[in-house]
Amino acid sequence: MISFKLEEEQQIARDALREFADQVMRPIARECDEEEKLSEEFLAQSWELGLVSTQIPEAYGGGGEERSPITNAIILEELAWGDVALAIAALTPAAFAYAIVDHGTDDQKQAYLPLFCGDSYHAAALAVNEPTVAFDPSIPRTVAEAKGDGFVISGVKSFVAMGDRASHFLVVARNNGGLDAFIVPRDAEGLAISKNEENLGLRGLPTATLELERVELPASARLGGEAGSDVRQLLDNSRTALAAAMVGVSRAVLEFAVPYAKEREAFDQAIAQKQGIAFKLANMHIETESTRWLVWKAAAQLEQGIDATRSAHFARGYAAEQSMWIADQGVQVLGGHGFIRDHLIELWFRSARTISVLEGTLGI
Amino acid sequence: MIDFEPTEGDQKILDQVRAEALICRNYARYYDEHEHEFPPEELEEAKGKPNVYTMFAGRSESDSGIGIMSMLISAGQTWGDYSVRMHRGTGGLGNAALRAAGTPEQNEKWGETTLAMAITEPGCGSDPSMVQTTAVLDGDEWVINGEKIFVTTGCRCDGVVVWATVDKSAGRAAIKSFLIEKGTPGFVVAQKEKKLGIRADDTAAFVFSDCRIPRGNLLGGNEEVQQKGSGGFKGVMKTFNMTRPGVAAIGIGMAEAALDFTRDCLTEAGFEITYGGGLHSAPAVVDKFQRLEAKYEAAMLTILRAAWLSDEGEANNTEASVCKAKTGEAVRQITQGCIEILGPMGISREHLLEKWFRDVRITDIYEGTGEIQRMIIARSLLGYTRKELN
Known part of the structure; x- marks a missing residue:
């Protein structure tokens, strides 16, 4: 229904x-x-x-x-x-x-x-992103190979959130032609964790680069055990999650730009009363709404156990394009004030560019 | 519960719509090229088969709402063709106005007839408050004078709801709706318009010269003209809340047809269209196609959102404009993009794609242009009146 x-x-x-x-x-x-x-x-x-x-x-x-x-x-x-x-x-x-x-x-x-389930915050993170040009999460460079009963994993993962303290990482790697995820403890031999990365946006979030050099893992480290896991579904889930976060950024920008445009006057009237600004705001609203419904559709399919790959692809791709565009328009509505760090619009502009290139990272 | 899957009951209806659309599509090219013929009231293939709307009987409360289904049915029908239907339903835009604003007696009298709606004039389109057609009370009759254009179903309707002003100096408050039956002396159907697209569609121009109608043909019966505010005008505007999603649905059905055709051509040419990969992994042509598909999905969801609110009995004025604006733009980009993808093959009249490209162009124009919709959305976002933002 x-x-x-x-x-x-x-x-x-x-x-x-x-x-x-x-x-x-x-x-x-x-x-x-x-x-x-x-x-x-x-x-x-x-x-x-x-x-x-x-x-x-x-x-x-x-x-x-x-x-x-x-x-x-x-x-x-x-x-x-x-x-x-x-x-x-x-x-x-x-x-x-x-x-x-x-x-x-x-x-x-x-x-x-x-x-x-304890009383205090405990970190463990997905490790999906890789620092390669035109990264494709469905064909990572990180590779696992069988060794005895277990596996050996090698590769580089970047933008691993809470990398400064996560006790475990869920590393997505190619395995035997398919995709698998492996639970890698922080102290695994062969795992090097960088100091915090310095990124364009989300600067408050500690992220790390993981270098895995022939990290040996037992068979029990493979997510789903012997049967493995549906990593594609996991990626669909995180794509939808990232898109949901992008809707939040878009809405933040719009809700800041609207009152600003009503207050800011030029040539004897509020700039919001000029169609050039009013139509921008209308378009920002249209696309924020559109993106949210794409997210909801993908999330509903995930919840119902229906194949959500196509919907998650649309949600993430569309959200990436629109959230960046909306943040960009937000800066433009504020003019010079959009460029200085007094207002959060400047931060959201960097947030939008940062989050919209990620894979993995979040889950819903 | 948030859910986007049609139920089994919904699907049965939608399957029937698709089966009919496939038949209607066989006639699409003929009536496009024979602009001055009308598609038949009932296709030969429809003889003895029930109208799809009769399938609504016996639906349960766990099936999708009537507004949602109306949108999906409209889109499903125009996926076949904009104008050709297995069974031509009765009712036009004027019927919606009658239901919304007519008195019980008026509904009783004209409810079963097909009524067109005549708003646009040669000198007034998006701003209906500039209506020049006049209605003057003379004894117990209204005398109507003026010209109307772009009247959908204008040739085949039994009558028309006409917007006319009873006092040009009083602005929007003086605009009233009048019901004029075909055959009334002084009412002339001037021509069937020649158009870029939707050529088989019945779009007429009317001329009213000293056309006299009974006093009781004033829709709603209220002859008063409020000097302040625009209450009467707003009453009329209310009819747009489901017609905007409705025309958006009509447009999106054709865009979907264009996407389906393009997908088949790409697949046949050996392009694999998959979705799990990275944003830069697909060939440029596949990436372009998928971006068009995402636009389709986004627009369709805004339509369903507006329809769902209406099913829930909630105000949907802004959402109706959101879906109209979004879809008006999306269907242009989709059909234009599909032609670009297929190149010279896309412009050939051997295929229907070039027709869909022409047919969808009206979506962003009628029932309020994209610019008008954005004005409505912006006013709602900003809490502005018409005076504050125009």
Whole structure:
């Protein structure tokens, strides 16, 4: 049945996180970016919301709620509206945990899920991106090969969120012609973790480059065990998640530009009263809405277990193009004020360019 | 629950629509090239078969809403052809106005007839408050004078709802809707227009010269002219809330047809169209095609969003404009892009693609141009009145 109806719990979650984003995230977004430093207090506050543990089964100490990519997409839009770097920091453990819930063996669930059900923030991250030209997540350069009962993995992964502290990484690699994901502990021999990367945007988010040089792993490190896992579904999921975050950035830009354009006067009237600006705002709204529905469609398919590859491709591709365009228009509406760092528009412009080239990273 | 999958019940109807569309498509080229013939009321293939709308009986509450389904059916039909239908349904834009603004007596009297809607004039399009057609009360009759153009279903309708001003000095508040039956002396159907696309469609121009109609033919019956505000005008504008998504759906069906044709051509030529890869892994032509597909998806979802709100009984004025603006642009880009992909093959009249390219162009013009829609969206975003942003 085709419907856009939010469940009551989804509305409650959206409203609560909208408030959290506004009260807790917005006030510290600029400072975290300028100082290139995450707020530990924020991580603790976000952990208290139970965002990560809620959809982990009770048997492993979680909240036992059904996995819901739609609910998570809605949550992600709100948090990214607050700040994308902080949103990714808060939800990086969730991306790892959801992969284990969705694809892990019982032993893997038993071993890793309780890590995310404790009282304090615990980091583990997806390692999907690679620093190669025209990166394609479906054919990574990182390769696994069988050795005895286990595997040996070699390759380079970049933009690994919370790389400064993650206890485990879920590394996507080519294996025997297909794709697999491997759980690599931080202290694995042959794994070198760089100091924090210096990036264009999301400066408050610590990210690292991982160099894996013949890292030896036991058979149990392969996600899904002997059967392996549907890595394509995992990538579809993270694409949809990234797109949801991009909608949050787009909405942030639009909601900032609208009151600004009403207040700013030129030639005896508000600039919003001029069609050149008003139509820009209308187009920004049209594309923010369009992108959100593409995200919801992909998320609904993920939730229903329908093949979401095509929808996730559209959501991510469209969101990448539109969120960058919207942020660009936002700068233009503010004119010179869009270029100086007093306003968050400047930060969102860099956030949009950064997040829209990523793969992996998030999960819903 | 957020869900984008049609139910089994929905699918049965949509399958029927597709089967009919495939038949209608066989007639598409003929009526495009024979502009002055009308497609038949009922195709030969339709004899003895029920109208698709009868399948709505017996649907359950867990099936998709009626507004959503109307959009999908419209899109499914124009996927076949803009003008040719297995069974021509009754009702035009004027019927929607009658239902929204007519008195019970008026609905009783004209509910079963096909009514066109005449708003546009040679000198007034997007700004209907500039209407020059006049209605003057003379005894118990209104006397109508003026010209109307771009009247959809104008040749075949039984009557028409005409916008006319009862007092030119009073602006928009003085614009009223009048129901004029075909055959009324002084009402002349001047011509069937010659057009870029939707050539088989019945688009007429009307002339009214001292055309006298009963006093009771004023739609809604309210003769008062409010001197301040524009209450009466807004009453009329309300009818647009489902017609904007409706015309968007009509456009998107043709864009989908163009995409399906192009996909088949690409596949036949050996291009593999897959979706899981990186943003730069596909050949340029496949990447271009997929970007057009994403535009289609995005536009379709905005249409469904506006229709869903209406099904829920919620205001959808802004969303109706969002979907109209989005789709008006998307269908142009899609059909133009498909021709670009196929090159010389795309412009050949051997295929329907060039026809779809012409047919969709009206989508961003009628029922309010893309610019008008953006004006409505911007006013809503900014909380501006018509006076503050125009």
